[in-house]
Amino acid sequence: MAVPARSSEWVRPVARQEPASAIIEIDRVSQVFQTSARKDHVALSDISLTIEEGAFVSILGPSGCGKSTLLYIVGGFVSPTSGAAKMKGRAITGPGPDRGPVFQEFALFPWKTVLGNVMYGPRQQGIRTAEAEAQSRALIEMVGLKGYENFYPKELSGGMKQRVALARTLAYHPEVLLMDEPFGALDAHTRTRLQNDLLNIWERDRKTVLFVTHSVDEAVFLSDKVVMMSKSPGRIRQVIDIDLPRPRRRNELLLDPRYQKYVVDIERMFDESDEAGPDL
Amino acid sequence: MMSSAAMAKRAAPVLACIGLLAVWQVASLALKNDSFPTAIEAIRAVPSILGDKESLINILASLRRMAMGFGAAVLFSIPLGLLMGRNAAVAAFFNPLLMVIYPVPKAALMPIIMLWLGVGDLTKTLVIFLGVSLPVIYHSFQGAKAVQEKMLWSGAAMGLSPLQRLVRIVLPAALPEILTGCRTGLVLALITMITSEMIARQSGAGNILFNALDMGQYDTVFAMIIIVGAMGICLDAIFERVRAKLVRWSEPQFDIPLSFS
Numbered sequence: 408m409a410v411p412a413r414s415s416e417w418v419r420p421v422a423r424q425e426p427a428s429a430i431i432e433i434d435r436v437s438q439v440f441q442t443s444a445r446k447d448h449v450a451l452s453d454i455s456l457t458i459e460e461g462a463f464v465s466i467l468g469p470s471g472c473g474k475s476t477l478l479y480i481v482g483g484f485v486s487p488t489s490g491a492a493k494m495k496g497r498a499i500t501g502p503g504p505d506r507g508p509v510f511q512e513f514a515l516f517p518w519k520t521v522l523g524n525v526m527y528g529p530r531q532q533g534i535r536t537a538e539a540e541a542q543s544r545a546l547i548e549m550v551g552l553k554g555y556e557n558f559y560p561k562e563l564s565g566g567m568k569q570r571v572a573l574a575r576t577l578a579y580h581p582e583v584l585l586m587d588e589p590f591g592a593l594d595a596h597t598r599t600r601l602q603n604d605l606l607n608i609w610e611r612d613r614k615t616v617l618f619v620t621h622s623v624d625e626a627v628f629l630s631d632k633v634v635m636m637s638k639s640p641g642r643i644r645q646v647i648d649i650d651l652p653r654p655r656r657r658n659e660l661l662l663d664p665r666y667q668k669y670v671v672d673i674e675r676m677f678d679e680s681d682e683a684g685p686d687l
Numbered sequence: 688m689m690s691s692a693a694m695a696k697r698a699a700p701v702l703a704c705i706g707l708l709a710v711w712q713v714a715s716l717a718l719k720n721d722s723f724p725t726a727i728e729a730i731r732a733v734p735s736i737l738g739d740k741e742s743l744i745n746i747l748a749s750l751r752r753m754a755m756g757f758g759a760a761v762l763f764s765i766p767l768g769l770l771m772g773r774n775a776a777v778a779a780f781f782n783p784l785l786m787v788i789y790p791v792p793k794a795a796l797m798p799i800i801m802l803w804l805g806v807g808d809l810t811k812t813l814v815i816f817l818g819v820s821l822p823v824i825y826h827s828f829q830g831a832k833a834v835q836e837k838m839l840w841s842g843a844a845m846g847l848s849p850l851q852r853l854v855r856i857v858l859p860a861a862l863p864e865i866l867t868g869c870r871t872g873l874v875l876a877l878i879t880m881i882t883s884e885m886i887a888r889q890s891g892a893g894n895i896l897f898n899a900l901d902m903g904q905y906d907t908v909f910a911m912i913i914i915v916g917a918m919g920i921c922l923d924a925i926f927e928r929v930r931a932k933l934v935r936w937s938e939p940q941f942d943i944p945l946s947f948s
């Protein structure tokens with residue numbers, strides 16, 4: 408290793424300028440739950456992570472490692488036991504329309520139609536009904552549900568509900584999408600289609616996405632960066648940059664040796680991981 | 688064209704009524720008891736009651752008290768139940784209170800209430816109010832408690848304030864459960880209405896019934912039972928229609944409607 412000629416060069420790289428594009432900063436966040444067994448359960452331990460604006464970041468880890476908890480903290484739905492999360496330099500103290508969640512449970516409003524659900528956010532933001540409706544109809548078409556505007560959630564399949572949930576969140580233009588295993592409950596075929604659709608939508612307007620999953624393929628296929636977590640206590644094991652060209656096409660990517668290598672490497676890391684507990 | 692299954696569904700309640708009246712008729716003919724008129728005699732007495740201005744005023748007064756007691760109870764109980772379901776402190780405060788009130792027959796409180804408020808409308812309406820409140824509070828509470836947290840989070844992310852979430856998410860999400868409570872409450876309103884008039888005998892449908900009993904006009908007694916019963920069935924059927932409309936979005940109903948609609 409070359410020794411720098413002037414001592415000041417030792418200093419400069421350390422005082423790195425914050426990348427102006429950091430949109431979310433998670434700073435030494437820990438989350439401890441009191442459980443009924445009277446033992447404190449450390450769900451997250453000392454998590455630090457910076458997410459750049461416009462990046463698609465996946466959080467990958469075994470069940471129970473605290474992925475959802477981390478997402479809820481960024482969403483402002485729960486506050487961490489210690490540490491802090493920031494959005495654009497400001498401490499996150501609660502939920503807000505700048506961060507839009509898409510939950511695994513869909514959490515649609517069952518008393519509203521598809522259109523009513525998607526219009527809910529824009530209406531709340533004071534957009535006039537006619538305009539909100541036009542925007543919402545366009546979004547519903549974009550997620551492939553044209554013709555279903557007047558259906559109630561109970562009349563939709565799981566995949567369709569997830570599309571509505573995505574459209575409902577996109578409708579109020581959050582700067583960051585927080586997606587918690589949005590495709591986890593879907594069959595393989597629907598899952599693949601929704602992944603493609605999500606990628607198309609994302610490649611169009613490049614919102615920042617924080618995406619929780621426990622599928623390695625999904626994480627590599629979608630992401631710029633994969634954050635691997637390990638369990639008990641939940642920690643970040645490794646952050647892997649996925650250096651694959653975009654726009655990504657599934658059929659090309661599956662044949663790409665670089666893609667295959669990422670998947671194999673990450674899977675191996677999982678196998679090597681010391682937590683031998685059942686992955687429920 | 689109605690399918691035969693649909694026709695059977697329509698006809699079932701009518702057949703049930705006819706069956707009941709037939710059993711009544713036969714039983715009364717067999718027993719030959721003065722205080723047990725036949726179904727036909729009782730039905731014959733109905734028009735004369737409804738034709739009598741005095742009786743009609745009494746019945747309408749009953750219905751008015753019932754509507755006021757029921758309406759006030761619903762307006763009071765739904766917000767309270769929802770707040771209890773979403774706020775542990777509110778629940779902790781009111782729960783013991785309701786646990787104490789719950790098993791007490793509301794009519795048993797009437798003597799005390801009469802002592803304080805007299806035998807007039809206020810007392811009777813208050814008893815109806817008490818009778819209706821508990822099931823509505825209970826069901827609103829259960830409904831609010833069961834609201835999926837992620838639904839509230841979704842609302843919060845859209846910028847809804849806690850109060851807005853209560854009114855615009857918890858209320859509609861809990862509506863099926865709330866309306867179940869209201870339906871129970873409606874029947875209880877009718878029951879407490881009659882009971883209150885039996886205790887504070889001054890006016891109303893219950894008063895007509897007991898006056899007739901005192902005077903040995905048994906056909907009028909049974910005719911009043913028919914009238915009150917029919918009122919209950921009609922109110923319940925109307926309510927069920929409204930309920931079904933309001934919660935059409937809800938879970939698919941398994942198809943044995945508990946009503947005569």
Ligand SMILES: Nc1ncnc2c1ncn2[C@@H]1O[C@H](COP(=O)(O)OP(=O)(O)OP(=O)(O)O)[C@@H](O)[C@H]1O
Pocket residue numbers: 440441442448450468469470471472473474475476477621687
């Ligand atoms: N409200 C809570 N009270 C107590 N413990 C909790 C609570 N929420 C989460 N936990 C615990 O924290 C740990 C992390 O939970 P979390 O839901 O974040 O995991 P996850 O990685 O999202 O799992 P999965 O992949 O199954 O969704 C789990 O062990 C869970 O039991």
Ligand SMILES: [Mg+2]
Pocket residue numbers: 474475476587
């Ligand atoms: Mg989870």
